Every structure is written in structure tokens, then in C-alpha cells.
Amino acid sequence: MAGRGFTVKKNWDNPVEHAMPADARVPAEVCLGPVVVRPATVLAPMAGVTDTVFRRFIRHASLFTTCGSADAASPPENLAEASNIGSFDVAGVESAVTNAQSGCGLLMTEFTSADGLARMRETKRRRYLTFYEDEHPIGAQLFGSNAETLAEAARIVEETGFDTVDLNLGCPAKRVVGCNGGSGLLRDLPKIGEIFRAIRKAVTIPFTVKFRMGWNEAQIVCVELARMAEAEGLNGLALHARTREQGYSGQAHWNWIAAVKQAVRIPVIGNGDVRTPEDAAAMVAETGCDAVMIGRAAPANPWIFRQIAQYTATGSYERPTTEDRYRMIRAYFEMLLVEAEATKDLPRDARMGDPAGKMKQFATWFTHGVPGGAKLRAGIYHARNGADVLGEVERFFVPLIEAGDCFEPDAEDGGQAFPESALVCD
Numbered sequence: 380m381a382g383r384g385f386t387v388k389k390n391w392d393n394p395v396e397h398a399m400p401a402d403a404r405v406p407a408e409v410c411l412g413p414v415v416v417r418p419a420t421v422l423a424p425m426a427g428v429t430d431t432v433f434r435r436f437i438r439h440a441s442l443f444t445t446c447g448s449a450d451a452a453s454p455p456e457n458l459a460e461a462s463n464i465g466s467f468d469v470a471g472v473e474s475a476v477t478n479a480q481s482g483c484g485l486l487m488t489e490f491t492s493a494d495g496l497a498r499m500r501e502t503k504r505r506r507y508l509t510f511y512e513d514e515h516p517i518g519a520q521l522f523g524s525n526a527e528t529l530a531e532a533a534r535i536v537e538e539t540g541f542d543t544v545d546l547n548l549g550c551p552a553k554r555v556v557g558c559n560g561g562s563g564l565l566r567d568l569p570k571i572g573e574i575f576r577a578i579r580k581a582v583t584i585p586f587t588v589k590f591r592m593g594w595n596e597a598q599i600v601c602v603e604l605a606r607m608a609e610a611e612g613l614n615g616l617a618l619h620a621r622t623r624e625q626g627y628s629g630q631a632h633w634n635w636i637a638a639v640k641q642a643v644r645i646p647v648i649g650n651g652d653v654r655t656p657e658d659a660a661a662m663v664a665e666t667g668c669d670a671v672m673i674g675r676a677a678p679a680n681p682w683i684f685r686q687i688a689q690y691t692a693t694g695s696y697e698r699p700t701t702e703d704r705y706r707m708i709r710a711y712f713e714m715l716l717v718e719a720e721a722t723k724d725l726p727r728d729a730r731m732g733d734p735a736g737k738m739k740q741f742a743t744w745f746t747h748g749v750p751g752g753a754k755l756r757a758g759i760y761h762a763r764n765g766a767d768v769l770g771e772v773e774r775f776f777v778p779l780i781e782a783g784d785c786f787e788p789d790a791e792d793g794g795q796a797f798p799e800s801a802l803v804c805d
């Protein structure tokens with residue numbers, strides 16, 4: 380997105396390589412008020428990505444694997460069928476999956492406008508705030524700038540059954556900042572205080588805030604903001620360690636996560652540039668944060684939460700096989716088709732919409748680094764509907780699996796893990 384400050388490629392393609400730190404592991408759990416997040420990993424809110432289908436896909440990701448694992452996180456026997464291609468049974472998975480299996484302790488919705496929510500018809504609210512039982516614990520994120528409207532929206536979130544409500548103070552998008560929402564509020568701490576008090580008064584569920592370090596390098600407010608959050612009774616906070624001006628460029632400044640952690644006693648969730656289990660452990664080692672939040676790495680590597688859990692337990696983790704990748708992409712596409720079917724009779728604004736668009740989006744991220752992935756992406760790009768997309772996926776993966784090819788990441792593939800065009804918000 381040239382001209383809007385969203386440049387992720389530089390950092391993404393030149394990551395810092397972290398060795399396994401000797402003295403740190405991602406914590407087994409963190410408590411946001413009475414809500415236990417176990418393990419202490421969080422799926423970051425991502426507009427256009429973390430809808431109900433993607434969240435459940437992440438929660439169940441460990442099931443779509445052929446890997447056998449000796450640890451307690453292995454999927455139970457009776458779920459083996461559920462991960463078979465062609466017989467994916469959402470209901471069967473639902474009843475038995477646990478956070479320990481998926482490795483992701485807390486799911487978050489994409490951000491939702493508080494103004495919109497207050498005005499929306501019931502049916503449309505359903506679309507934005509839909510979640511299934513197997514998504515617990517789950518937090519809903521709100522953005523806005525009016526304290527009363529945000530408090531009203533938080534009440535709706537609580538009544539809908541979410542476990543936590545989160546306030547977005549990080550979105551750099553002009554249309555959000557222009558209305559003083561998201562990171563725009565970082566320039567007005569008294570206003571943030573007013574919003575904190577209004578939401579805190581409105582709900583009893585845990586209330587958290589996700590923010591950036593500040594508007595720019597000259598106006599870093601994260602430590603002060605964290606202290607305010609604690610003083611106003613918030614139950615936790617997440618820091619994406621970049622400024623608004625930084626967009627997604629450069630590296631996240633984890634030293635500010637450490638500074639915030641030292642300043643408050645409420646749980647601190649670190650966020651920014653965690654791409655591997657090694658990164659997650661390094662973030663804990665360097666900052667002392669209580670939990671790790673992962674955004675862009677999740678669609679590129681949906682196993683990352685489970686890999687972190689394995690790494691934490693054993694010091695190593697399994698890599699997906701070609702067949703695992705095939706199962707994974709098929710399972711996600713089937714979940715999309717199931718959700719589209721389940722919502723097709725709802726009013727237009729409550730339907731999931733065209734699954735083919737989501738399939739194309741996901742295929743782009745997920746085939747990053749896959750040898751020949753560019754060819755697959757081109758085929759998928761030209762597909763006209765969901766069935767065509769599935770056909771392309773099959774044509775690509777089945778011969779590889781039959782030939783017994785092992786997938787090794789291909790640095791030359793040229794696919795971009797997260798295209799800049801996808802970076803709509805924070």
C-alpha cells in the first residue's frame with residue numbers, strides 16, 4: 380500500500396534470527412482477571428482475517444496434521460477421523476478440541492466499530508460478533524473515540540457472551556485515525572482515561588487494551604498509558620511495539636515491551652514480529668512479558684501456536700509435511716464452505732459472503748515459500764469459485780504427495796508472506 384506507510388516486506392524478508400534462549404519459555408498460562416489463558420499465546424486481532432472461520436481453524440490447527448507427537452498436546456484418537464480430507468466434521472472436532480491441543484490460549488475478533496455496533500441491526504451484529512462455543516476463551520475488540528458509545532458497545536460484547544473486551548489504540552488506518560479512533564487517540568491521553576473509565580464501569584468481563592508505543596518516536600506514551608490502564612482497573616494490555624508512524628516497517632522495538640512490563644503489575648502481552656517459536660521464547664526472555672501475541676505469522680504458518688507449545692515443552696518442534704499442508708488448506712477451505720452454507724439464508728449483511736475470495740487470500744499467504752507456490756497462486760487467482768480453487772489445490776498437492784516429496788521452504792519462491800495490500804489495519 381504505497382503512500383500509506385504500510386511496508387512489511389523489509390522486516391518480514393529480513394527477520395532477526397533468534398537462537399533458543401536458555402532462560403525463557405512462553406508461560407504456561409496468564410490470567411486476565413478470572414479468564415485463564417492457557418497456554419499464554421494469543422491470536423492477534425486482524426481485520427479481514429480473524430473471522431470466526433479463521434479463528435476456529437487456528438484453534439483446531441493441530442488436528443490437521445499427520446505428525447505423531449508424544450506430548451500431551453496430541454489430538455485424541457477419536458478425532459483422527461475429523462482431520463481426514465473429505466470427512467472434516469466440524470461438530471466432531473468442536474466437542475473435543477482444547478486450547479492445550481491447539482496451543483493458542485486466546486482468540487481475538489477483528490476490530491469492530493463501536494459506532495457501527497451501536498447503530499447496527501441485530502442481524503449485522505451477528506455477522507461481526509459471531510463466534511462458536513469452541514472459540515472460548517475469546518475476546519472482542521472495539522475501536523471508536525466516543526466514551527459512551529464504546530461503553531455501550533462493550534455492554535453488547537458482554538451480553539453476546541465474549542470472555543473479554545479489548546480496546547484498539549493501535550490502528551494506523553487514515554479512516555480510523557481521522558475519526559480519532561485507533562492510534563489517533565494516542566495523542567490524547569486524557570480522552571483515553573475517559574474511555575477507560577466508561578468501559579470499565581459498563582462491563583464486568585475482563586477489559587484489556589491493545590496499543591502501539593505512541594504516535595511517533597518523539598511521542599512515546601506506552602509506559603504512561605500502561606500505568607493509566609492499570610490505575611483504571613484494566614485486566615491486561617497488549618503492546619505492538621511500533622509507533623503509528625512506523626506502520627509495519629522496520630523492526631518492532633521489544634525494549635518498550637520490557638519497559639511496560641517493568642512499569643505495571645497487570646499482565647503484559649508482547650506483540651510484533653514473532654514468526655517462529657524461537658522468536659516467541661526470545662520475546663519472553665528479552666521483555667519478561669506474560670504472554671505472546673501473534674498476527675501475520677498465523678495465516679502463513681497456522682501451526683505456529685502448537686509449535687510454540689511443543690518448543691516450550693521439549694525444546695524442539697515438528698515441521699509440517701507436504702501432506703499436512705494439503706490437509707490444512709483443504710480443511711480451511713471446507714470450513715469456509717460449511718460456514719457459507721450455514722449462513723446463506725441469513726439476511727445479506729449477516730452472511731459470510733463469497734468463500735472463493737477468502738480462499739484466494741489464504742492460499743496466497745499459506746503457500747509462501749512452497750516450491751512451485753507461485754504457479755499454484757496463479758492458478759488459484761484465476762479460479763472462478765470455491766470448487767475451482769479446491770481443484771487447483773488438489774492438482775498441485777496430490778502429485779507431490781504421491782511422489783513422496785518433502786516440503787522444504789523455498790526462499791526463491793518469491794511469494795510474500797503477507798502482501799502489503801492486506802495490511803489494512805492495526
Ligand SMILES: Cc1cc2nc3c(=O)[nH]c(=O)nc-3n(C[C@H](O)[C@H](O)[C@H](O)COP(=O)(O)O)c2cc1C
Binds near residue numbers: 672674802
Ligand atoms: C491484515 C491485518 C489486519 C490487522 N487488523 C488489526 C485489528 O483489527 N486490530 C488490531 O488491534 N490490530 C490489527 N492488526 C495488527 C496485528 O494485530 C498486530 O498487532 C501486528 O500485525 C503486529 O504483529 P505481528 O508482527 O505478529 O503480525 C492487523 C494486522 C494485519 C496484518
